[in-house]
Amino acid sequence: MTTEDNAATAKLEKMTANLAKIEALSARLMAALAQKKLSDPGVQGPGQEIYMKAAAAYLAGMMQNPGKVLEQQIAYWGKTMKHYVEAQAALASGEIRVPADPGPKDRRFSNPLWDTHPAFNYLKQQYLFNAEAVQNAVADLESIDPGDKKRIEYFTKQIVDMLSPTNFLGTNPDALEKALATDGESLVRGLENLVSDIEANNGEVAVTLADREAFVLGENIATTPGSVVFRNRMLELIQYAPTTKKVFQTPLLIFPPWINKFYVMDLKPQNSLIKWIVDQGFTLFVVSWVNPDASYADVGMDDYIREGYLTAMAEVRRITDQAQINAVGYCIAGTTLSLALSHLYRAGDTSVKSATFFTMLTDFSDPGEVGVFLDNDFLDGIERQSNADGMLSKTFMSRTFSYLRSNDLIYAPAIKSYMMGEAPPAFDLLYWNGDGTNLPCKMAIEYLRGLCQDNGLAEGTYKVFGHKVSLEDIQIPVCAVACETDHIAHWRGSFNGFKQMGSADKTFIVSQSGHVAGIINPPSKGKYGHYTKEGDVAGAPDDWMAEATFNQGSWWPSWGEWLAKQSGKQISARIPGDSGSPVLCAAPGTYVLNAQKTPTD
Structure with a gap:
């Protein structure tokens, strides 16, 4: 058996072991999630009334000034179609290149693949177009209380931020690169971190921001006599x-x-x-x-x-x-x-x-x-x-x-x-x-x-x-x-x-x-x-x-x-x-x- 064969076998064994760990961790995950206590819906998010107000204001805007709404939509469609055509043209040329990316820099998209890989670049740019369109539509809402508008803007931004492609494994190049480089070990460690956090928080998902074992009060933190x-x-x-x-x-x-x-x-x-x-x-x-x-x-x-x-x-x-x-x-x-x-x-x-x-x-x-x-x-x-x-x-x-x-x-x-x-x-x-x-x-x-x-x-x-x-x-x-x-x-x-x-x-x-x-x-x-x-x-x-x-x-x-x-x-x-x-x-x-x-x- 050649050195290459030995390496391939070792890689396969490592991935198989990691898959077995993932299966065991998945069982722990289900058990941890089952510990979650039901909580009042009012502490989980805003009431339905705010969404109704947003929808009513948007419909009122369509009725009162349809030209403005149509202008917004046409501008969004135009950007989307132009971007799609440019991406298709780049692929058809047989070159691995991306269309021009004139947008402002966003630190969420710092991996070079977001700017150089056609698929990731397309995802990024389209997400930013979508985010801009949604936020512009909310910013232009009229016939609505200023306080309600402020809340709609805030919660809209929360939804837009949540849907960023960086927040999903299949569309995050950093996570995919690390998973390949570690033969899936990074995903196993990630699942272990997730399960540990859910277990520590009685079924709630709350990411640990700092090493819990790194500090002891009175010893290396809070030490003033x-x-x-x-x-x-x-x-x-x-x-x-x-x-x-x-x-x-x-x-x-x-x-x-x-x-x-x-x-x-x-x-x-x-x-x-x-x-x-x-x-x-x-x-x-x-x-x-x-x-x-x-x-x-x-x-x-x-x-x-x-x-x-x-x-x-x-x-x-x-x-x-x-x-x-x-x-x-x-x-x-x-x-x-x-x-x-x-x-x-x-x-x-x-x-x-x-x-x-x-x-x-x-x-x-x-x-x-x-x-x-x-x-x-x-x-x-x-x-x-x-x-x-x-x-x-x-x-x-x-x-x-x-x-x-x-x-x-x-x-x-x-x-x-x-x-x-x-x-x-x-x-x-x-x-x-x-x-x-x-x-x-x-x-x-x-x-x-x-x-x-x-x-x-x-x-x-x-x-x-x-x-x-x-x-x-x-x-x-x-x-x-x-x-x-x-x-x-x-x-x-x-x-x-x-x-x-x-x-x-x-x-x-x-x-x-x-x-x-x-x-x-x-x-x-x-x-x-x-x-x-x-x-x-x-x-x-x-x-x-x-x-x-x-x-x-x-x-x-x-x-x-x-x-x-x-x-x-x-x-x-x-x-x-x-x-x-x-x-x-x-x-x-x-x-x-x-x-x-x-x-x-």
């Missing part, structure tokens, strides 16, 4: 160990969002906002929220304010023996900090000296991209599902936010994992992104209905402990940091809410980049700059930006200077436990590990 110095059913309070001999007298307390875990601010020492704050000489406390289960179903926003905000503030004052603290609220925690500050003002409580808000919305009259999920079709479904489960599952929230960037957070990772058979990367930020939390049923509905949908805080109708609160009640010095390309809390919306606060001392900063990267932007990287402007925070956000000054580098030092002015004199550094308050355990604590035992201390 500190101690848990207080615990109740809602939170663990972490006091971080000082790194300077002297510290500012007024302590700083950060409330992170309870939609995610706090350690996004402490991924590694090089980009840790927590470590940077400590290194600047601030006594830092950070709340680590509990990850609620169904037993927290009746916990509402008032409970978060009472047992979370007010309790943590009181503990920090007690531990440091200070009458006042500075506070930070991040995302939804910033919105809730606004509620708490309004309540404190009306109660005559001056225990908060200044407040900072990261990527926060308080005025939801224009909620940005997230607004497509705030109509009754989704919220009714979320309410029914949350009442049934006792909580709003992290699965639904994670999926919603991922679809705001579906090509980056769903399709591209799925292609690499399931079609290419690649292992997820050891990426700390993506690891954190996949380590989500649930929301208590009552709190989730109060937030979505009362604050997001009804815009209760900006309208002055939302109640805390039975009394209405208002942005005008926030009279202390305040600073807000928004992010220029934030798709969750857009900077214009953040500006519009922030300017309504009653404080005479308002500082607004816009960081380059998005919801996370814009905040976690250490000075050492010199990556993203920020915008600042002296004077009042008033008028239209775009007018503010037109007059703002661009500053190279991170916003952290600018904020640090502002915070130092609110923090009093320098005193000897405080050590966790030196006040007589017991140290319960080392940071990052137990709640971040999903421990949900009701504490006895």
Whole structure:
């Protein structure tokens, strides 16, 4: 037998073995899919009404201006026929060449075969023609509410993106090339990845974005030294160990969002906002929220304010023996900090000296991209599902936010994992992104209905402990940091809410980049700059930006200077436990590990 025969035999044996693995994995796949629980249709997609509105608007356009619709169709048909004729001519010439490709570059089609192979090029160009035609038709819809049109545009784009030829094995040259090069091994690994993800998510398809085994909290992520110095059913309070001999007298307390875990601010020492704050000489406390289960179903926003905000503030004052603290609220925690500050003002409580808000919305009259999920079709479904489960599952929230960037957070990772058979990367930020939390049923509905949908805080109708609160009640010095390309809390919306606060001392900063990267932007990287402007925070956000000054580098030092002015004199550094308050355990604590035992201390 020749060397070639031996190689062919080995190849055949490898492919046969891979086929056997695929058969076994297919059985596992069916068993994993069977674990999926039925969920309310309202959390799976928009209601039928939006499709009816789109169809009615399109038909109305046809009746009112048939020439315009016909023009669109003829332009689409013309491009399609011209492309077909050019492709046929190229094939008939006997040359392996493709027709001219004048369209803009799309990183989904980066494989050279999309530009050089006639079949793949035809698929790509025709898909882009189809996508353009559909999106143009939606953009030209008239006689429709602007809010409905925005939702139709968004969900149309989701469908168009889903149908990209890159998302299907038979039309993805990268996946096909790798399958041939590995004798099918990549497809086996991809199926293993798919089955593992479905098994890990109880029948749901949710692609793993980062290696789950690459990080251990407290060992190679969330490692800034500190101690848990207080615990109740809602939170663990972490006091971080000082790194300077002297510290500012007024302590700083950060409330992170309870939609995610706090350690996004402490991924590694090089980009840790927590470590940077400590290194600047601030006594830092950070709340680590509990990850609620169904037993927290009746916990509402008032409970978060009472047992979370007010309790943590009181503990920090007690531990440091200070009458006042500075506070930070991040995302939804910033919105809730606004509620708490309004309540404190009306109660005559001056225990908060200044407040900072990261990527926060308080005025939801224009909620940005997230607004497509705030109509009754989704919220009714979320309410029914949350009442049934006792909580709003992290699965639904994670999926919603991922679809705001579906090509980056769903399709591209799925292609690499399931079609290419690649292992997820050891990426700390993506690891954190996949380590989500649930929301208590009552709190989730109060937030979505009362604050997001009804815009209760900006309208002055939302109640805390039975009394209405208002942005005008926030009279202390305040600073807000928004992010220029934030798709969750857009900077214009953040500006519009922030300017309504009653404080005479308002500082607004816009960081380059998005919801996370814009905040976690250490000075050492010199990556993203920020915008600042002296004077009042008033008028239209775009007018503010037109007059703002661009500053190279991170916003952290600018904020640090502002915070130092609110923090009093320098005193000897405080050590966790030196006040007589017991140290319960080392940071990052137990709640971040999903421990949900009701504490006895």
